[in-house]
Amino acid sequence: MHRRTTTLARGRRALGTIAAVVLATIAGCTGRDSAKPAGFRVALLTPGPISDRSWNGGAYDGLLRIRDSLGASVSHIQTKTPGEFEENFRQYGAQGYDLVFGHGFEFQDAALRVGPEFPKTVYIATSGDRASSPNVAGMVFGFEDPSYLAGIVAGSMTKTGTIAVLGGTELPPVKSSFDAFARGARSVNPKVRVLSSFIGNWDDAAAGKEQALAQISQGADFIFQNADAAGLGIFQAARERKGVYVFGSNSNQNGVAPDVVIGSVVIDLPHAFLTVAREVKEKRFTARVIHLGTASQVVTYVPNPALDSIVPPQVRAAVDSVRARLVAGTLSVGGDSTPR
Amino acid sequence: MIALAFIVQTLRIAIPYLLAAAGGVMSERAGLIALTLEGYMLGGAFGAAVGALTTGSPTVGAICGMVAGALLALLYAAASMKFRANQVVTGVAINLLVIGLTRFFLRLLYDSSSNSPRLPGFRGATGSGFGALVTNPLVWVGVVAFAFVGWLLARTAFGLRVRAIGEHPEAAASVGVNVERTRYIAVALSGVLAALGGVYLALDQHQFTDQMTAGRGFIALAATIFGRWEPKRVAVACLLFAAAETLQIQLQGTQHIPSQFVEMIPYVLTIVALAGVVGRAVPPAALGREEQV
Numbered sequence: 273m274h275r276r277t278t279t280l281a282r283g284r285r286a287l288g289t290i291a292a293v294v295l296a297t298i299a300g301c302t303g304r305d306s307a308k309p310a311g312f313r314v315a316l317l318t319p320g321p322i323s324d325r326s327w328n329g330g331a332y333d334g335l336l337r338i339r340d341s342l343g344a345s346v347s348h349i350q351t352k353t354p355g356e357f358e359e360n361f362r363q364y365g366a367q368g369y370d371l372v373f374g375h376g377f378e379f380q381d382a383a384l385r386v387g388p389e390f391p392k393t394v395y396i397a398t399s400g401d402r403a404s405s406p407n408v409a410g411m412v413f414g415f416e417d418p419s420y421l422a423g424i425v426a427g428s429m430t431k432t433g434t435i436a437v438l439g440g441t442e443l444p445p446v447k448s449s450f451d452a453f454a455r456g457a458r459s460v461n462p463k464v465r466v467l468s469s470f471i472g473n474w475d476d477a478a479a480g481k482e483q484a485l486a487q488i489s490q491g492a493d494f495i496f497q498n499a500d501a502a503g504l505g506i507f508q509a510a511r512e513r514k515g516v517y518v519f520g521s522n523s524n525q526n527g528v529a530p531d532v533v534i535g536s537v538v539i540d541l542p543h544a545f546l547t548v549a550r551e552v553k554e555k556r557f558t559a560r561v562i563h564l565g566t567a568s569q570v571v572t573y574v575p576n577p578a579l580d581s582i583v584p585p586q587v588r589a590a591v592d593s594v595r596a597r598l599v600a601g602t603l604s605v606g607g608d609s610t611p612r
Numbered sequence: 613m614i615a616l617a618f619i620v621q622t623l624r625i626a627i628p629y630l631l632a633a634a635g636g637v638m639s640e641r642a643g644l645i646a647l648t649l650e651g652y653m654l655g656g657a658f659g660a661a662v663g664a665l666t667t668g669s670p671t672v673g674a675i676c677g678m679v680a681g682a683l684l685a686l687l688y689a690a691a692s693m694k695f696r697a698n699q700v701v702t703g704v705a706i707n708l709l710v711i712g713l714t715r716f717f718l719r720l721l722y723d724s725s726s727n728s729p730r731l732p733g734f735r736g737a738t739g740s741g742f743g744a745l746v747t748n749p750l751v752w753v754g755v756v757a758f759a760f761v762g763w764l765l766a767r768t769a770f771g772l773r774v775r776a777i778g779e780h781p782e783a784a785a786s787v788g789v790n791v792e793r794t795r796y797i798a799v800a801l802s803g804v805l806a807a808l809g810g811v812y813l814a815l816d817q818h819q820f821t822d823q824m825t826a827g828r829g830f831i832a833l834a835a836t837i838f839g840r841w842e843p844k845r846v847a848v849a850c851l852l853f854a855a856a857e858t859l860q861i862q863l864q865g866t867q868h869i870p871s872q873f874v875e876m877i878p879y880v881l882t883i884v885a886l887a888g889v890v891g892r893a894v895p896p897a898a899l900g901r902e903e904q905v
Contacts, residue, residue, distance in 0.1 A: 321725070442871050469864040470871040476826035478813050482625060486861045489617055501726055501821055508817050512744075 334545030357382035365390030414565030416452035418573035420605040423456020426494035436467040436492035440474035480505030526576035535575040626854035628809035632832030635806035642798035643898040647703030650829025651710040655680040656807025661820035681807020689799040728820040762843035778896035
């Protein structure tokens with residue numbers, strides 16, 4: 273009994289210490305944020321850790337670029353649950369921030385609800401598809417265009433006549449970009465077979481590898497992957513089989529596995545963020561759904577220079593000519609949404 | 613041909629489950645809840661990465677992984693025996709601790725919070741064929757580990773003591789069994805075995821990635837319970853889970869079934885099997901008890 277009490281007391285003391293540390297940390301953060309002088313102020317909410325070097329990391333880079341290019345003071349919060357989205361939006365509004373990004377479709381409803389309360393703050397939901405005057409906007413990326421270009425490369429170069437798409441989970445934007453990839457491949461190779469699988473999550477590399485090996489054993493020699501950390505396993509699978517190549521996605525992954533990544537379907541989040549921030553700073557902003565496609569150069573297909581030698585010149589020429597038509601607007605590959 | 617591919621893939625997926633579940637049986641038979649398998653695996657994977665990257669040898673990597681697993685297991689054993697902490701709480705804490713520690717050292721050693729540089733694997737052990745499977749020494753370790761645990765528990769004096777203290781530690785102590793020491797050894801062994809499951813993952817990926825075990829330790833724990841703590845049954849449970857996963861992967865290529873539905877298969881199978889086939893599972897009587905000799 274005596275032992276019990278001591279343990280409890282010790283536990284309570286430990287809890288107290290932890291609480292104190294947490295409070296001090298929170299106080300520290302708040303202090304730092306509110307100490308910033310007035311001027312152009314921009315905030316970012318991300319749904320995941322900014323260390324992922326992909327969706328969230330790209331957004332944070334965008335925030336830093338706004339700070340460096342526009343002299344803005346910036347703030348970032350990682351928030352998981354929808355309940356916190358609104359709260360954080362409201363907090364930044366109350367502190368008088370000029371621009372707040374909610375990085376992902378999931379932030380859209382919260383932005384639309386909070387927006388009217390703080391008309392002087394601009395709220396942007398990345399990959400949101402609705403807007404509300406005067407200060408809530410969505411930002412949509414034409415990820416289908418570069419996916420279509422990657423499809424042309426795969427469809428032209430496949431030796432087995434079978435290519436594959438492999439994603440984390442079946443989100444509508446991911447599916448839409450996979451469909452564009454398949455359309456691109458069929459545009460140059462109508463008989464090509466396109467396998468499609470989803471891992472079921474975004475971070476299990478071992479599961480990604482097994483899915484890729486299964487696709488390879490069914491004949492796929494080009495795989496378009498969009499699986500974040502699980503994608504690392506897909507690169508590994510390609511390394512273990514000769515003549516299998518993978519497309520990177522979201523960020524430029526050509527350097528991640530230079531021997532098997534034939535090219536990357538890239539979304540330049542910093543460029544997109546800076547474009548919008550500049551509008552807001554120069555008071556040119558109007559609430560609308562902002563479309564950023566190939567013409568804006570926010571989304572691009574980036575071939576891997578290390579593997580340029582294996583891509584026939586006529587394939588490169590075909591990619592360039594289709595890209596030119598996409599930029600000129602004389603070709604539409606359908607769909608218009610974001611990867612995740 | 614398709615059947616062979618199916619079997620090879622099933623075995624490949626089953627290896628980490630087999631290793632971790634062998635550890636699960638050891639720990640739970642000795643009366644300590646094996647909630648920490650996930651942490652041992654992740655620690656083992658990270659140890660393997662550090663060892664292999666530092667020395668260039670996958671064998672040294674495997675040894676480092678085992679040491680990491682043993683250390684974590686001893687920490688868990690000390691917390692639950694010496695300090696009589698609740699095993700579920702300690703188990704969860706250790707799993708979280710390992711996630712944080714591996715991420716911290718990943719950042720410190722390799723300047724990345726998502727993955728380590730590429731590391732050497734066992735020579736010849738690449739690809740998806742049967743040859744690659746049988747040339748991977750860790751596959752054999754996985755098979756042997758199960759036979760070893762089965763033999764240890766059923767045929768040795770040590771195994772008898774482990775089983776006794778898992779059922780009734782006071783009775784075992786009354787006939788002169790050193791309960792604490794036996795438990796420390798059993799739990800350390802469970803840490804080494806489960807860590808090998810993580811070693812397999814890291815060497816197979818040629819990389820450590822953040823949280824790369826992705827819940828496999830919990831699947832192994834489920835297999836331990838599903839197999840009613842009997843090594844043979846547990847091995848069958850591991851193979852069954854792996855086969856369900858393989859089925860899921862192979863079916864997806866066909867495109868006719870929505871992916872969400874196919875991804876569900878392993879989980880549905882688990883529930884059906886647990887509810888209908890297995891019957892009542894009776895755990896070792898002293899499992900998870902705090903007040904012990």
